[in-house]
Structure formats: structure tokens, C-alpha cells
Amino acid sequence: MKNKVLIGICIAIFLIGVIGSALVLFAPHGTKVNIVQDGAVLYTFDLSVTEDQTLEIEYNGRTNIVQIENGKIRVVEADCPDKTCIRMGWLETGSLPIVCLPNHLSIEFADEREDLDAVIK
Amino acid sequence: MKRGILTVILFCFIVSCAACADDNGNTLDEATSEFFAMNTYISVTVYGKDADNTVKSARDRITELERLWSVTDENSEIYAVNHSDGKMITVSEDTAELIAFALRMAERTNGALEPTIYPVLRAWGFTTGENRVPQESEIKELLNMVGYDKVRQNGNEIQILNNMMLDLGAVGKGYAGDEIAELLKENGITSALIDLGGNIQLLGTKPDGSNWRIGLKDPEGAGNVGILSVSDCAIVTSGNYERYFTASDGTVYGHIIDPVTGYPVNNDLLSVTVIAKEGKICDALSTSLFVMGVQKAEAHWRQYQDFDMILITKSGEIHITEGIKDNFSLDVNHGNMKVGVIEV
Ligand SMILES: [Zn+2]
Numbered sequence: 484m485k486n487k488v489l490i491g492i493c494i495a496i497f498l499i500g501v502i503g504s505a506l507v508l509f510a511p512h513g514t515k516v517n518i519v520q521d522g523a524v525l526y527t528f529d530l531s532v533t534e535d536q537t538l539e540i541e542y543n544g545r546t547n548i549v550q551i552e553n554g555k556i557r558v559v560e561a562d563c564p565d566k567t568c569i570r571m572g573w574l575e576t577g578s579l580p581i582v583c584l585p586n587h588l589s590i591e592f593a594d595e596r597e598d599l600d601a602v603i604k
Numbered sequence: 605m606k607r608g609i610l611t612v613i614l615f616c617f618i619v620s621c622a623a624c625a626d627d628n629g630n631t632l633d634e635a636t637s638e639f640f641a642m643n644t645y646i647s648v649t650v651y652g653k654d655a656d657n658t659v660k661s662a663r664d665r666i667t668e669l670e671r672l673w674s675v676t677d678e679n680s681e682i683y684a685v686n687h688s689d690g691k692m693i694t695v696s697e698d699t700a701e702l703i704a705f706a707l708r709m710a711e712r713t714n715g716a717l718e719p720t721i722y723p724v725l726r727a728w729g730f731t732t733g734e735n736r737v738p739q740e741s742e743i744k745e746l747l748n749m750v751g752y753d754k755v756r757q758n759g760n761e762i763q764i765l766n767n768m769m770l771d772l773g774a775v776g777k778g779y780a781g782d783e784i785a786e787l788l789k790e791n792g793i794t795s796a797l798i799d800l801g802g803n804i805q806l807l808g809t810k811p812d813g814s815n816w817r818i819g820l821k822d823p824e825g826a827g828n829v830g831i832l833s834v835s836d837c838a839i840v841t842s843g844n845y846e847r848y849f850t851a852s853d854g855t856v857y858g859h860i861i862d863p864v865t866g867y868p869v870n871n872d873l874l875s876v877t878v879i880a881k882e883g884k885i886c887d888a889l890s891t892s893l894f895v896m897g898v899q900k901a902e903a904h905w906r907q908y909q910d911f912d913m914i915l916i917t918k919s920g921e922i923h924i925t926e927g928i929k930d931n932f933s934l935d936v937n938h939g940n941m942k943v944g945v946i947e948v
Contacts, residue, residue, distance in 0.1 A: 515936060523930040524833070532936075600810070602819040602828065603841045603877060604802025 512577030512592035516556055518549065521587045530554045542586040549590065556590060558583065632795070632811050635659040641670045642777055644801025648784065651811045652793040661791070662784045662798075669783065672699050673776050675722065675731070675769070682770055686722075690766040692756075698783075700760045702884075706775050709888040710752035713904070716892035718863035720750050720764070722771035728868070730859045735849035737857065743866035750863060778887025781805035781838055785883070802841065805883045809835040815931070822938070823875040823916055829941065830922075830934045834879065840886035842894045843875030843916075844868060862895055871897035872917050879928050880911035889913075898923065902946050909948070 514531040517524045520542060531554055538549045547568060548560040558568040561583055568583035580591035635655035638647040646666060650659045672695075674680040681695045695703070706719040722731070723746045729735035738746075749767045756763040764770060772779075777800045785807050788796050796807035797816060806816050815835045819828035823845040832839065844858020848868075851857060857868040876894045878886040889911055893901040898915055905913060905925055912928035915921075922943045924932055929945050 517933075524933040527933050527936055529936040598817065599819045599828075599831065600797055600816045601799050601804050602802070602821055603804055603832075603839050604821050604846070 514554070515593040516574065517591055517593045519589045519591065527593060528556070530556060540586075540588060542588065545586050547583055547586055547588050557581065558590070561586065634811075637663050639663055639666075641666050642673075642780065642800065643773075644777070646801065647797075647799045649797045650788060650793050651795040652788075652791075654791070655793070658788060658791045658793055662787055665783055665787055666780050669698060669776070669780050672696060673702070673772050675771050675773070682772060685762050685764060686769045688764070690763070692761050692763045694760050695762055697760065700757070700762070702772055702775060702779050703755070703757055703762060703770070705779070705884055706772055706888070707752055707755060707757065709775070709885075709892070712908075713889075713892035713896070715752060715863055716895040716900075717752075717774060717888050718750060718861075719752055719770055719772060719774070720755065720768055721861050721863050722769040723749050723767075724861050724863075724866045725771070725859070728857065728859075728861070729849075730847065735857070737851050737855075747863075747866045750866075774891045775884050775888050777801065777803050778838065778840060778883035778885070781883030800883075803883065803887065804839045806835055806837055806839075820877060820914065820932075827937060828935050829916065829938050830932055832879070832928070833931050833933070834928075837879055837881055838883035838886045839877060839879050840883065840890045841875050841877040842890035843873070844870075844894075845874065860891060860894055869895050872919070873897055873901075874916045874918055876901065877914040877916075878911050879913065885911060905946060906948060913946075915946075 514529050516528050516530055518526040518540065520540065525540065526538070528551065530551065533551055535552045540547045540549060545562050547558050550557055550559045555573045557573045558581060561568050563583050563585035565585065568581055571581045574581050574590055577592045580589045582589045632651045633653065633655035634649065634651050636647065636649045637659045640646070648659050648662045652658070671677065671679065672681045675682055675686065677683060681699045685693045685695065710717045710719060724743060725731055727738040727742060727746055749765070754765055754768060755770065781798050781800055781803060784798050785805055788807055794808045795811045798805040804818055810816055815833040818832045818834065818839060820830050820832060822829045823843050842860060844860050847859035848856055860869045861867065862869045873894055876890050878890040878893065880886050893904060893913065896904065898917060901913070901915060902923070912925045914932065915923040917923065920941050922941050923946050924943060925946045934941065934943060
């Protein structure tokens with residue numbers, strides 16, 4: 484009896500984990516990407532129309548080199564100590580941005596609903 | 605027993621997830637009021653305790669100010685001043701304050717803001733919608749009745765020359781926005797968006813603490829040129845794209861008149877957006893900087909630096925002051941526009 488309950492709970496937790504990861508990995512996103520430094524949007528690209536290019540982004544004398552290729556975006560070079568941003572590879576999901584903590588940089592899919600609060604006319 | 609504990613743990617786990625999803629849904633009320641006043645469509649959205657009543661008093665206040673300042677309403681104070689035959693008229697505190705502000709800004713901008721331009725504006729038909737191109741001699745004659753320096757103000761007493769007309773349209777909405785923001789604050793509201801026909805006044809941040817996202821309309825085409833991410837400020841845009849007419853010879857005339865020539869402004873600018881703490885400053889400056897053109901507008905910013913601005917030029921450039929550049933992001937479909945930063 485006790486074992487059955489424990490197994491049941493284990494299965495439940497496992498399922499929650501699987502569903503959770505699926506939600507994170509396949510979070511819907513559009514093609515607009517923001518490159519953000521210290522909360523300010525430096526660049527916005529629509530990956531579906533942006534030509535292949537590399538960008539150099541500086542922070543306090545340190546740089547990240549961002550590459551856009553075939554409608555995908557990643558960090559290819561960085562002089563941060565941990566290189567996590569490079570290891571994250573291409574930006575793939577809407578819920579997991581590429582982040583370079585030491586250089587205060589993040590690359591993320593923009594909210595596709597342009598949800599503006601108002602328009603100045 | 606153990607089973608009971610495990611169930612409780614699992615239950616807590618699920619509940620805590622539901623709670624965090626609902627983290628922002630705190631107990632703030634939201635209330636919106638939309639109405640027509642001051643010749644424009646107004647919307648006030650308020651977040652806070654007793655939002656419903658507060659939004660109602662905001663609306664009452666705007667209606668009250670409109671009654672004082674309408675140029676055409678025979679019961680307004682401005683109407684009384686404009687039909688005084690040169691006699692002294694006593695006005696309310698609100699009106700006196702607004703006139704004093706308009707005269708101060710006229711002086712600061714060397715007359716680029718001209719609160720007595722109304723007779724010329726009327727001759728072009730912009731006050732009635734029946735547009736026409738006046739004769740040059742007519743404009744010259746009308747310009748004789750124009751001049752903020754001819755307005756006499758002593759506290760609540762106002763005197764203008766016979767045939768002169770005062771029009772506070774270029775500052776009234778901004779002043780009203782400031783008044784509403786103040787009224788909301790006094791009622792304990794910490795988050796509000798006031799939209800006076802495209803003049804935006806923001807109180808605090810959004811209820812979740814993030815900046816408001818405000819689109820900047822493309823003066824020439826559809827969509828937005830970019831997005832401003834800001835809080836606790838006012839934003840006003842002026843440009844001749846807002847209201848204009850095309851004459852029989854094909855010339856396009858806009859509704860902002862250059863007080864020196866008496867003709868609609870025709871310079872290197874498409875629009876001027878001013879961002880500042882006070883709506884009345886934004887209102888007054890957006891009009892007068894548009895009259896000035898790119899060079900003088902940038903010089904004015906360097907001299908005062910008590911505001912930020914975004915200039916959109918006819919050549920497709922965006923000039924943005926350094927104080928606001930980090931809050932602006934260019935729209936993806938406007939990537940061909942060149943963005944330049946105006947520095948001190
Ligand atoms: Zn890094």
C-alpha cells in the first residue's frame with residue numbers, strides 16, 4: 484500500500500517535470516528578437532528578414548560578438564570569464580534568453596503581441 | 605500518517621505554483637473613463653484604491669477646465685477676454701495660471717509659441733474646417749493683432765487689445781494633464797495613464813512596476829516609428845501631419861502657423877516629440893520647437909535641458925536627446941531611418 488502511494492507520487496512529479504520542461508522548451512515565440520543591456524533594448528531584429536551579420540556589443544570595455552545567420556541568433560565570442568553565453572548556443576525558446584551575466588547582456592524573443600499601453604499622436 | 609504528510613506536501617507544491625502565477629494580481633482596482641472634451645478624445649485609466657470614484661473626479665475636473673478655456677463657448681473666460689473690447693477682465697485662478705504659463709513660454713521660445721495667433725489660424729480655416737489660402741495682404745493685416753507682448757496680466761486681471769484673441773489650445777491639454785495627475789496623486793493613486801487625444805501623461809509605473817510602453821506614431825505612414833519605455837512623465841508630439849489641407853495648386857498647408865510669417869510651418873521637420881515631467885511643458889515646447897526647425901530646436905534643448913525630445917526630419921532621420929535614447933527602440937519596419945543622438 485505504502486509503496487503504491489510512493490510510486491504514484493513519483494509518477495506524478497515526473498509527469499509535472501516533463502510537462503514543465505515541454506512548456507519551457509516549446510514556449511511559443513515569434514521572430515522578433517531584442518538585444519538588451521541593463522534593461523534597455525539596444526537592438527530589435529526580425530530574424531525572418533534580417534540579413535546575416537555580426538554585431539559587437541560593448542560593456543565597460545568588454546565585448547560580446549553576436550552572430551545572426553540563417554534567421555538564428557547566438558553569441559559567438561565573448562570576453563566574459565564564464566563563457567556561458569557562448570555555450571548556450573542559438574536562441575531557441577521564448578522562455579529561455581541567452582544571458583551574459585558579467586556583461587549585463589541578454590538576447591531574447593520579443594513579446595509578439597506588441598502590447599502597447601498607448602500611442603502618442 | 606505518512607501518506608497524509610505527503611499529500612499535504614504535494615498539495616502545498618501545487619498551491620504555491622498557482623499563487624506565484626497570480627503574483628501580480630494584487631488587490632489594486634482598475635477603472636477607465638473615456639469621453640470627449642477639449643475637442644479631443646480623452647481616456648483616463650487609473651489603478652488603485654477607489655479607482656472608480658477617482659476617475660470620475662478626474663473627468664469632472666477636465667470638464668471644468670474646458671468650460672473656462674473654450675474659445676467658442678460664449679460662457680468661457682477666454683471668450684470673455686476675447687470679447688472685452690480692450691477692457692480688463694477678471695479670470696479664475698486656473699485661467700490666470702495658464703495664461704501666465706503661456707506668456708512665460710512665449711517669452712522663453714522668442715514667440716515661437718504664440719498664444720495670440722488665433723486670428724491667423726482662423727483666416728486659414730483651421731478653426732472651422734473650411735480651409736482656404738488667405739491673401740498675403742490679409743495675413744499681414746492679421747499679424748498686426750498678434751503678439752504675446754501686447755497681453756497685460758496683473759494677477760487674475762487680463763487685458764488684451766481690441767480685435768486681439770487669446771487661444772490656450774497649445775497649452776491647455778498639457779495643463780489639464782498635469783492637473784489630473786496631481787488630483788490622482790492626492791487621492792492615493794500611484795499608477796495611471798491619461799491619454800488626451802494622443803498627448804500622454806503617465807503617473808508612476810504600470811501596476812506591476814514596469815515601464816509603460818508607448819508607441820510613437822509614424823508621421824508619414826502606418827504603424828509606429830518606435831517604442832518609448834517610460835514612467836512618470838508626459839509625452840506630447842506636434843507636427844503638421846496631424847491636421848492639414850491641400851490647396852488647389854497642390855500645396856499642402858498644416859495647422860501649425862509660424863507666427864513670424866503667418867504661414868503654416870514648412871521646414872525640415874515632420875514632427876517633434878517632447879518628453880518631460882510636466883504635460884504643459886511638453887505641450888508648449890512640442891509646438892514651438894516644431895516652429896523652430898531642427899537647428900534651433902537642438903540649440904533650445906542645449907540651453908535649457910529641462911526636457912527630452914525626438915525630432916523626426918523630412919529626410920527620414922530621427923534625432924533623439926541623450927537623456928531618453930536608452931528608453932527608445934526603433935520599430936523593426938523602420939530600420940531604414942537613421943537614428944542620431946543629440947548630445948550637450
Ligand atoms: Zn558571457
